[in-house]
Amino acid sequence: MRDLGVGFTYLLKGQRWVARHGKQYGFGLVPGLITLVLYAAALVALAVWGEDFVGWSTPFADDWASPWRGLFRGFLVAVLFALGLLLAVLTFTAVTLLIGQPFYESLSEKVDRDVSPDGTAPESGLPLWRELWISGRDSLRILCRALLWAVLLFALGFIPVVGQTVVPVIGFFVTGFFLTQELASVALQRRGVDLRARLALLRSRKALIWGFGTPLGLAFLVPVVAVFLMPGAVAGATLLARELLGEEIAEGDGAGTPKEENATS
Numbered sequence: 652m653r654d655l656g657v658g659f660t661y662l663l664k665g666q667r668w669v670a671r672h673g674k675q676y677g678f679g680l681v682p683g684l685i686t687l688v689l690y691a692a693a694l695v696a697l698a699v700w701g702e703d704f705v706g707w708s709t710p711f712a713d714d715w716a717s718p719w720r721g722l723f724r725g726f727l728v729a730v731l732f733a734l735g736l737l738l739a740v741l742t743f744t745a746v747t748l749l750i751g752q753p754f755y756e757s758l759s760e761k762v763d764r765d766v767s768p769d770g771t772a773p774e775s776g777l778p779l780w781r782e783l784w785i786s787g788r789d790s791l792r793i794l795c796r797a798l799l800w801a802v803l804l805f806a807l808g809f810i811p812v813v814g815q816t817v818v819p820v821i822g823f824f825v826t827g828f829f830l831t832q833e834l835a836s837v838a839l840q841r842r843g844v845d846l847r848a849r850l851a852l853l854r855s856r857k858a859l860i861w862g863f864g865t866p867l868g869l870a871f872l873v874p875v876v877a878v879f880l881m882p883g884a885v886a887g888a889t890l891l892a893r894e895l896l897g898e899e900i901a902e903g904d905g906a907g908t909p910k911e912e913n914a915t916s
Contacts, residue, residue: 658862661894665887666880668762679758679882682751687878689746690739697735701728741797743877744833745790752783752837755885759837762889766900773842782840789836789846797829827864828853830871834864834888835895842896852895863891 669676705727712720748755763772804822808814832853839849853860867884871877893900 652858654856654858655862657894658859658864658891659866660862661887661891662863662867662884663887664890665762665885666883668765668886668890669758669883672761675758675761675886676882679751679754679885680878682747682754683878683881685750686743686747687875690743694732694735694739697732701731705731740872741801742794744830744871744881745794747877747881748833748837749783749787749790751881752786755837755882756782756841758882758885759841759889762886763838763893766890766893768899768901785840786836789840790833792846793829793832797825800825800829823865823868824861826868827861827866828857829864830868831860831864831888831891834884835892837885838889838892842892856895859891859894863887 669679702724705724709724709727712723715723760772760774764770801822804818804825807818810818832849835853836846836849839852844852867880870880890900
């Protein structure tokens with residue numbers, strides 16, 4: 652149970668770190684804003700042309716009598732938009748991290764330097780194109796795992812009582828785990844930790860991961876909120892990665908006064 656509190660503390664420390672480093676916070680907002688605009692445009696297009704698409708894809712309903720044709724196609728339009736919205740929520744973090752790889756890599760390095768006792772940060776030594784390839788490949792693999800869980804939980808949702816109580820709670824914890832994995836991958840990939848090792852590392856302290864990712868996942872259900880929390884989430888996940896790897900976190904740094912300010916005071 653203690654790890655649940657520790658995980659949540661790292662989530663708060665990450666938000667506090669970017670609040671005290673305004674330039675880094677503004678820098679980290681850019682990828683989320685880009686992703687939000689792209690997703691909003693896609694959802695608007697789906698709302699505008701969704702009815703035409705459903706009509707084109709269901710020619711067999713053209714001869715149905717009113718009101719059944721309208722009800723059937725209206726239901727399909729609603730389902731199509733709901734699926735698009737769900738897909739946007741599930742993929743928002745992964746796409747934002749992929750678009751913002753250089754931004755978040757820089758932010759994560761600065762967090763590492765700020766909290767490291769010797770002021771250094773691990774470096775991958777890989778070219779940007781290679782880092783983007785690894786990040787995209789791993790994000791796709793994680794998304795496939797998350798979708799399998801989503802299908803399973805959707806099916807379990809039809810179980811009376813349990814499906815409406817226990818299953819949604821499990822779903823939030825599963826979302827929190829995969830969300831944390833995506834965010835921590837920025838710092839762990841830079842340290843040369845591959846996907847299989849990352850998953851094993853996170854599974855070794857599930858309560859810590861849930862304490863960080865589950866409340867964040869609840870907040871991330873609203874993509875607009877996710878944009879503003881993303882920089883702090885990356886910062887907090889960097890601190891979490893150090894905890895998982897047993898790396899020392901200098902007292903008073905990261906969540907406290909920036910070192911640059913300490914040096915001049």
